[in-house]
Amino acid sequence: MSDVLTVRGLSVKVRDTMLVSDVDLTVGAGERVGLIGESGSGKSLTALSVLGLLPEDVHAGGSVRLDGVDHELIGADERRMSRIRGRDIAMVFQEPMTALNPTMRIGDQVAEAMLIHKTRPKSAADAAAADLLELVQLPSETRRAYPHQLSGGQRQRVVLALALANDPSLLICDEPTTALDVTVQALVLDLIVRGVMDRSSALLFITHDLAVVATVCERVLVMYGGRVVESGPVGEVFTRPRHRYTEGLLAASDLDTNSRRLTTIPGNVPPAGKFPSGCVFRTRCAHATALCEETPEWSGTEARGFACHHPAGVADV
Amino acid sequence: MILRLIERAAVFLVSLAVSSVLVFAFMAVLPGDPARVALGVNASDQAVAELRRQFGLDRPLPTQYFDWLGGLLHGDLGTSYVSKVAIGPQVFDRLQVTLWLVVAGMVIALVVAVPAGTVMAARHRKVSGFALSAVSQVGVAVPAFLAGILLIVVFAVKLGWLPANGWTPPAQDPGMFLKQLILPALSLGLVQGAVLTRYVRSAVLDVLREDYLRTARAKGLRPFQALWRHGLRNAAVPVVTVLGLQLATLLIGAVVVERVFVIPGLGSLLLDGVSNRDLLLVQDVVMVLVLAVLLVNFIVDLLYVALDPRLRTAS
Amino acid sequence: AGSSTSGSSGSSPGGDQKLSIGLVAEPASLDFTTTDGAAIPQLLLGNVYETLVKQDDSGKIVPSLAKSWTVSADRKTYTFDLVDTAKFTNGKPFTANDAVFSINRVKTAWTISLKAAMDVVSQAKALSPTQLQVTLAKPSNDWLFRMTTRIGAMFSESGVSALATDPVGTGPFKFSKWNRGDSIVMVRNDDYWGTKPFFQQITLKYFKDATALNNALLTSTINVIGTVQAPEALSQFTSNTKYQVIEGTTNGEVLLSFNNSRPVFKDIRTRQAIRMAIDHKALLDTCFAGRGKLIGSMVPPTDPWYEDLTGIAPYDLAKAKSLLQASGAAGKTLRLRLPTLPYATSCGQVVKSMLEQAGLKVQIDQLEFPAAWLTTVFKNADYDMSIIAHVEPRDLGAVFNAKYYTRYDDPTLQGYLAAADAGDEAAQVDNMKKAARRLSEQAAGDWLFLLPNLVVADKNIKGLPQNAITESFDLSKLAR
Amino acid sequence: MSEPTAIQVVDLVRDYPRPRTSLFQPAPVVHALRGVSLEVKQGERFGIVGESGCGKSTLLRIIAALDRATSGNVIVEGTDITRLPDRRLRFLRENLQLVFQDPMSSLDPRMRVRDIIAEPLVVQGHPASGERVRELLEAVGLSADAGDRYPHQFSGGQRQRISIARALAPRPRILIADEPVSALDVSVRAQVLNLISDLVDELNLTLVFVSHDLSVIKHVCDRVAVMNAGQIVETGYTGDVYAAPQHPYTQRLVSAIPTLQRALSGATTSDLLAKGDAP
Amino acid sequence: MKRLNPSLVAGGVIVGVIVLMALVSFVWTPYDATLVTPASRLLKPSWSHWFGTDKFGRDVLSQIMVGSRTTLFVGVVAVGVAAVIGVPLGILAAMVRRWSSEVIMRANDLLLAFPALLLAIMFGAVFGASTLTAMVAIGIASVPGFARVIRSGALQVMRTEYVLAARAAGRRPWPIAVRHVLPNVTSLITVQASVSFAIAVLAEAALSFLGYGTPPPTPSWGRMLQESQEFLFSAPRLAIFPGVAIAIAVLGFNLLGDGLRDRFDPKLEDRR
Numbered sequence A: 001m002s003d004v005l006t007v008r009g010l011s012v013k014v015r016d017t018m019l020v021s022d023v024d025l026t027v028g029a030g031e032r033v034g035l036i037g038e039s040g041s042g043k044s045l046t047a048l049s050v051l052g053l054l055p056e057d058v059h060a061g062g063s064v065r066l067d068g069v070d071h072e073l074i075g076a077d078e079r080r081m082s083r084i085r086g087r088d089i090a091m092v093f094q095e096p097m098t099a100l101n102p103t104m105r106i107g108d109q110v111a112e113a114m115l116i117h118k119t120r121p122k123s124a125a126d127a128a129a130a131d132l133l134e135l136v137q138l139p140s141e142t143r144r145a146y147p148h149q150l151s152g153g154q155r156q157r158v159v160l161a162l163a164l165a166n167d168p169s170l171l172i173c174d175e176p177t178t179a180l181d182v183t184v185q186a187l188v189l190d191l192i193v194r195g196v197m198d199r200s201s202a203l204l205f206i207t208h209d210l211a212v213v214a215t216v217c218e219r220v221l222v223m224y225g226g227r228v229v230e231s232g233p234v235g236e237v238f239t240r241p242r243h244r245y246t247e248g249l250l251a252a253s254d255l256d257t258n259s260r261r262l263t264t265i266p267g268n269v270p271p272a273g274k275f276p277s278g279c280v281f282r283t284r285c286a287h288a289t290a291l292c293e294e295t296p297e298w299s300g301t302e303a304r305g306f307a308c309h310h311p312a313g314v315a316d317v
Numbered sequence B: 001m002i003l004r005l006i007e008r009a010a011v012f013l014v015s016l017a018v019s020s021v022l023v024f025a026f027m028a029v030l031p032g033d034p035a036r037v038a039l040g041v042n043a044s045d046q047a048v049a050e051l052r053r054q055f056g057l058d059r060p061l062p063t064q065y066f067d068w069l070g071g072l073l074h075g076d077l078g079t080s081y082v083s084k085v086a087i088g089p090q091v092f093d094r095l096q097v098t099l100w101l102v103v104a105g106m107v108i109a110l111v112v113a114v115p116a117g118t119v120m121a122a123r124h125r126k127v128s129g130f131a132l133s134a135v136s137q138v139g140v141a142v143p144a145f146l147a148g149i150l151l152i153v154v155f156a157v158k159l160g161w162l163p164a165n166g167w168t169p170p171a172q173d174p175g176m177f178l179k180q181l182i183l184p185a186l187s188l189g190l191v192q193g194a195v196l197t198r199y200v201r202s203a204v205l206d207v208l209r210e211d212y213l214r215t216a217r218a219k220g221l222r223p224f225q226a227l228w229r230h231g232l233r234n235a236a237v238p239v240v241t242v243l244g245l246q247l248a249t250l251l252i253g254a255v256v257v258e259r260v261f262v263i264p265g266l267g268s269l270l271l272d273g274v275s276n277r278d279l280l281l282v283q284d285v286v287m288v289l290v291l292a293v294l295l296v297n298f299i300v301d302l303l304y305v306a307l308d309p310r311l312r313t314a315s
Numbered sequence C: 001a002g003s004s005t006s007g008s009s010g011s012s013p014g015g016d017q018k019l020s021i022g023l024v025a026e027p028a029s030l031d032f033t034t035t036d037g038a039a040i041p042q043l044l045l046g047n048v049y050e051t052l053v054k055q056d057d058s059g060k061i062v063p064s065l066a067k068s069w070t071v072s073a074d075r076k077t078y079t080f081d082l083v084d085t086a087k088f089t090n091g092k093p094f095t096a097n098d099a100v101f102s103i104n105r106v107k108t109a110w111t112i113s114l115k116a117a118m119d120v121v122s123q124a125k126a127l128s129p130t131q132l133q134v135t136l137a138k139p140s141n142d143w144l145f146r147m148t149t150r151i152g153a154m155f156s157e158s159g160v161s162a163l164a165t166d167p168v169g170t171g172p173f174k175f176s177k178w179n180r181g182d183s184i185v186m187v188r189n190d191d192y193w194g195t196k197p198f199f200q201q202i203t204l205k206y207f208k209d210a211t212a213l214n215n216a217l218l219t220s221t222i223n224v225i226g227t228v229q230a231p232e233a234l235s236q237f238t239s240n241t242k243y244q245v246i247e248g249t250t251n252g253e254v255l256l257s258f259n260n261s262r263p264v265f266k267d268i269r270t271r272q273a274i275r276m277a278i279d280h281k282a283l284l285d286t287c288f289a290g291r292g293k294l295i296g297s298m299v300p301p302t303d304p305w306y307e308d309l310t311g312i313a314p315y316d317l318a319k320a321k322s323l324l325q326a327s328g329a330a331g332k333t334l335r336l337r338l339p340t341l342p343y344a345t346s347c348g349q350v351v352k353s354m355l356e357q358a359g360l361k362v363q364i365d366q367l368e369f370p371a372a373w374l375t376t377v378f379k380n381a382d383y384d385m386s387i388i389a390h391v392e393p394r395d396l397g398a399v400f401n402a403k404y405y406t407r408y409d410d411p412t413l414q415g416y417l418a419a420a421d422a423g424d425e426a427a428q429v430d431n432m433k434k435a436a437r438r439l440s441e442q443a444a445g446d447w448l449f450l451l452p453n454l455v456v457a458d459k460n461i462k463g464l465p466q467n468a469i470t471e472s473f474d475l476s477k478l479a480r
Numbered sequence D: 001m002s003e004p005t006a007i008q009v010v011d012l013v014r015d016y017p018r019p020r021t022s023l024f025q026p027a028p029v030v031h032a033l034r035g036v037s038l039e040v041k042q043g044e045r046f047g048i049v050g051e052s053g054c055g056k057s058t059l060l061r062i063i064a065a066l067d068r069a070t071s072g073n074v075i076v077e078g079t080d081i082t083r084l085p086d087r088r089l090r091f092l093r094e095n096l097q098l099v100f101q102d103p104m105s106s107l108d109p110r111m112r113v114r115d116i117i118a119e120p121l122v123v124q125g126h127p128a129s130g131e132r133v134r135e136l137l138e139a140v141g142l143s144a145d146a147g148d149r150y151p152h153q154f155s156g157g158q159r160q161r162i163s164i165a166r167a168l169a170p171r172p173r174i175l176i177a178d179e180p181v182s183a184l185d186v187s188v189r190a191q192v193l194n195l196i197s198d199l200v201d202e203l204n205l206t207l208v209f210v211s212h213d214l215s216v217i218k219h220v221c222d223r224v225a226v227m228n229a230g231q232i233v234e235t236g237y238t239g240d241v242y243a244a245p246q247h248p249y250t251q252r253l254v255s256a257i258p259t260l261q262r263a264l265s266g267a268t269t270s271d272l273l274a275k276g277d278a279p
Numbered sequence E: 001m002k003r004l005n006p007s008l009v010a011g012g013v014i015v016g017v018i019v020l021m022a023l024v025s026f027v028w029t030p031y032d033a034t035l036v037t038p039a040s041r042l043l044k045p046s047w048s049h050w051f052g053t054d055k056f057g058r059d060v061l062s063q064i065m066v067g068s069r070t071t072l073f074v075g076v077v078a079v080g081v082a083a084v085i086g087v088p089l090g091i092l093a094a095m096v097r098r099w100s101s102e103v104i105m106r107a108n109d110l111l112l113a114f115p116a117l118l119l120a121i122m123f124g125a126v127f128g129a130s131t132l133t134a135m136v137a138i139g140i141a142s143v144p145g146f147a148r149v150i151r152s153g154a155l156q157v158m159r160t161e162y163v164l165a166a167r168a169a170g171r172r173p174w175p176i177a178v179r180h181v182l183p184n185v186t187s188l189i190t191v192q193a194s195v196s197f198a199i200a201v202l203a204e205a206a207l208s209f210l211g212y213g214t215p216p217p218t219p220s221w222g223r224m225l226q227e228s229q230e231f232l233f234s235a236p237r238l239a240i241f242p243g244v245a246i247a248i249a250v251l252g253f254n255l256l257g258d259g260l261r262d263r264f265d266p267k268l269e270d271r272r
């Protein structure tokens, strides 16, 4: 199984502030990988670096390679990147309400995705757009509609159709359902999973919802403070977490406890640039010692590992 | 959509009616008796009274108002107190002159502002964007008449390329018309262009921050392509608003440039009218200006609908 | 403008040559019988309308439509012999009946204030088609002089229906076209009874802005600047051989007027002090670039009774100060209400500065000219001091009387004026001299200076007037 | 079950007018609430769950007399407030307070935290002693010097604590919370939920808690009302509703909620779609 | 984390210098700015007269200094009038019922039909040309701009949950307007004010040029420019100094406005 996406030592900086550091990440063909973490942990920046769409001022370093592309994605010029975007890598963003051009008809926006890369001739693009909209279960009139005439869930499905238009080898979804209701979320998630499975595309799925990632993905990476703190197959990470942050996150999201009181992680997520040196979690960690002032090494393999001096699950009393 | 049209039209008409009352009332309180000004220095009181009667200035104000309004509705703008000629054709002639000037100025402004503003926004972190931005800031700060004086000194007096002033109707001598139009249109257009540039820049900057532009780039469009295909139409909405307002201010703002270039436009007609106390003329000119401004606003409203589909469907 | 080779009207002196003249004040109408102001007679008098008698360059009264005239011994009856070849532009011949009609019409149909000069006429009648007799109620030297001004203009009985837009006269030019706000076009009257003018067409272009006027000449849009408004800018023409600059005199006395009905001005010492506090030479230099002439009273040098009276109140700051102390006016605030005219604005600031050095306080108000100034200062005399040029000819008597805005009530002066009007020529000159001297000694106002006649033109234009002492801008003598 | 009623809502209807689309037809309306009835007992923790736009916030606003009903009645502690003029609502302002969803926009950025918390006291003419403010800050787990700072100097969770402190200032008996944790991160969500729980117990409050997340409601509340399109489709004890939903809408809602347990035991996305009914 | 905003700094410095110049001119100018001294007219710039003298022999530098007072006066009056009418109007329109708001905004739009220069000329004709009347007119013409901006800002504030919370706390509408709405639209007011300031300065210059502006002998940059016209070729410096002063002042206020806008722009603020 070849890796579609290979990220090595990715770091993202804004001026002198490190926002993301040293992220390693691979997604195999047909694999569904989740990226979880709380707000501000650097998930979106990681995704945007892959696509080369970081905001001005924000710069990425390290290495990002895509299978079938013979050059490094970080630092590639606009011309090369624009050939890859939308054809090899597609992306679905969080906010469906603003992701579509309000002055252009839906059908045209979907067809454009194909026309840009000339993957369909002009004559066939419209028909293909209709097929795509049908695929995401939208009625055919939708083609002639403007975005404001659709609900949030419908718009997100349009964005998905647009992303799938050129059968990308990698689909990145950045919190695609956070703004949606649960019932709509269920539909959109199902469409995403079916979309990538039909195309055997790789999926990088970003969310902060543990349950969603467990449902959608096979493998998961946990981010905190701009670093990947733990990774592994969903079943393992969520049943036997090793990093103390993962452990705390799991406990805090468990609303099924019988007691009224929930287990919490003390303190707040620090703002960007204010994370402690060494182990980024140490200021909120009950197990932290002086040792944690040193950055913990990655233990285990890339497929299953963590970065913690005092991992859970071993004798830790 | 039809409803919106009817609503806008109604607003337009009501505004027009209210303005006519305002304009009339304002003229009624203007000090300086038109009859005395017309008769001059030491006219006898009887002569003044006689002339007031002739002009109908002795009638009650409401009567005067409705007579005036009635005339306007029939396209009859009355006869000047001072020159004793029909006002309608004069105003029409002058309006044409001013419109040429304003439209030419606006075209120049647009030709300057749209590309410059867009580049400034797209490159606002780069040196080129900053330089353009600085130029436009300075442009905004220069009064139009100063620009006019400078243009005359350089291009007319020193270089002798173009006439310093004057006006020839296009029908009479198109070549001369164009030559005489260039400098005044430039002095209006460059300054307005600088102002407009700032608005284009901020509109484009706003659009650049929009999510759908990021979507467009994720599709594989290059930044300028994305801006061109998805951005400009959306940026046009706020720019059209400003354009409407600018057109309105220019109609009267052109008076300064008309003065510098000795152009017989509506603005100078107004100034002459005010200093001669040719009240009816002033009233008519102001009304025509107000009508023009309201009309422009009305058209801008309709343009919104054309530009933004969100305003088209009521649901 | 330039000469063309097409010889369509080869018989005329200048072929179809054209000329463009830049002027300042555009008339609001073409009817000077009901609309006041200098712009209309400047354009029409002598060019479209002619008078029976006119003034020559030296100010002498000479024949025009009247070949000759006699005055009866009691100085009350004038008999005019009229030319018989003159024709109105509507085709009607000019006869004594037209003259009678025109004279009577001043009293009946005119509305402007100047018409009062015709009140002295008790009867006008046609003795024959070419002979006119006018009888006055009392002897008046002034009447014949006034017949050279606009009120002496000869109209056709059938040509007064649309005076505001369609003037009909006997003159060398015909009114052709008016581009309002821009220019008026006059064309040669090829049926003119006298010497035909050189130019076939003369365009009078009006500029509100003095700089624009200069630029127009510099860029050859016009050939002549009729009256220079920005004397400071003259240097660019005097230093250029392409242009000629003519400097002469006018009738325009720039008067610093006092409201003589105000208590402060009742004291002659205050008035004299003000005159002495002003350094007229310096004032002329600062606000009119030294162009113009210093006069000591209300008489221009072209009038027969002119005397240099500048010595009556010479500049003497110390004396001015002590006079003000003596009269008790020192420290008082006077309102100098200026019309919005360039020379008034300029000179007003100089006057203010000079008077303040002598110990007065001066507050400048600007009043929009004409409307606001006419109402406030002129009609209601709500002012202490003002500055305006009185451009009417021989206007000493008109300006300084109790009814006028100067509110100057002086029986002695009125006595001199009455004697001058009634007496023979020598008595007139003598009494007018006395009147002028009296005014100056009484300090009824201060004459800042006399406006110069400043004309700039292309070098090759001939026939430009040296002095502008009549109401008209004579286009007929211009040639290339 | 002999507790007295804290809030009673009877057949509440709220229509919002929309801009006219035709001159000849009456202006269309949005039926935000179409006849809602419910009863909250004193001391109860009552949840309202429903999807975006179903009318939850509208219902709360009318209960708090911040909006007026088109028809129907709201009775708070025995008083019908539906048609009371503003100036006679003082008892309501003292007894019923709100906590809002958005930690960013629910605090005035130009006011110091101290003044924000004291605002209800000042308005209602209570002495707004620094003592009381400190007490409140402490109650929500913030240090006393927090009062001198401005809202933007706090994180989302802390801001939500400030909101709660403000709501508790006039010592209300009823606390209404409109999605108070929807905008918070999981770890912080747990802190805030614990805080609300503790305070409700300590101060013997009646809690009305609105959320679109049935799991949160299930954790916090005793009883729940499920809203859909302006109507209440099902009411019951939370455990019962969650375990055995009666109404088809509730069934769909419950099955669409992804949970760790189900996912780890092999549930896929297609299992989230309730069988048999199209969206 | 706040970066130095170049527009704000440049604008602030320019405006600061103008204010300083105006203040200094009250206590000291190199020469009396209105004293006519025929002996020293039209002097070239030198050590004794840095900017030279005009045709009245008045020191140009002193006039520029005193003229800055006029410029500030102009702006303060115009912006004052516009803000005093426009801000309450905008807030009112945001708080009242829908149709009353519509009426207010329509009336406001109507004012847009009377551009600043037109109003100023008309006012000048009625009340006499003076800086005050001209600027009141400019101020009135700037009301719609203020009202619109403030209304949309106030509408946003009215939709926030803290206003809802204040209502729930028992605050009545007017106290809410004063305690919550007004403080939260001040940034909008400042931005709009500095932009209107620049517009007023330009308008005064244009009016002075037409003869409807500041009457003599009060020094004003606009009038200096107008008076310098006849010296355009013989002494161009007389036009250059006031021309540049106007341009710099306008530039300063515009930059200040831009800088303030950038600073207050919530879209830029979200990267705390």
Ligand SMILES: Nc1ncnc2c1ncn2[C@@H]1O[C@H](COP(=O)(O)OP(=O)(O)OP(=O)(O)O)[C@@H](O)[C@H]1O
Pocket: A014, A019, A037, A038, A039, A040, A041, A042, A043, A044, A045, A046, A055, A056, A057, A058, A208, A271, A272, E271, E272
């Ligand atoms: N343009 C920028 N300039 C400065 N800081 C930025 C910028 N963009 C993002 N950041 C900061 O970088 C950090 C990581 O941001 P990112 O958007 O990747 O977080 P995230 O994990 O996607 O969070 P969320 O769940 O809220 O989307 C945040 O603290 C954010 O404030």
Ligand SMILES: Nc1ncnc2c1ncn2[C@@H]1O[C@H](COP(=O)(O)OP(=O)(O)OP(=O)(O)O)[C@@H](O)[C@H]1O
Pocket: D016, D017, D030, D031, D032, D050, D051, D052, D053, D054, D055, D056, D057, D058, D059, D212
């Ligand atoms: N002031 C208003 N004017 C017009 N329509 C309104 C107004 N307030 C709410 N609505 C409409 O009423 C319906 C119910 O809105 P409400 O805010 O109560 O929903 P909600 O359940 O709280 O949704 P959310 O979960 O998104 O907060 C929506 O369709 C909304 O568009």
Ligand SMILES: [Mg+2]
Pocket: A043, A044, A045, A174, A175
């Ligand atoms: Mg994100």
Ligand SMILES: [Mg+2]
Pocket: D056, D057, D058, D178
């Ligand atoms: Mg809600």
Ligand code: NI
Pocket: A244, A279, A281, A282, A285, A287, A288, A292, A308, A309, A310
């Ligand atoms: Ni650790």
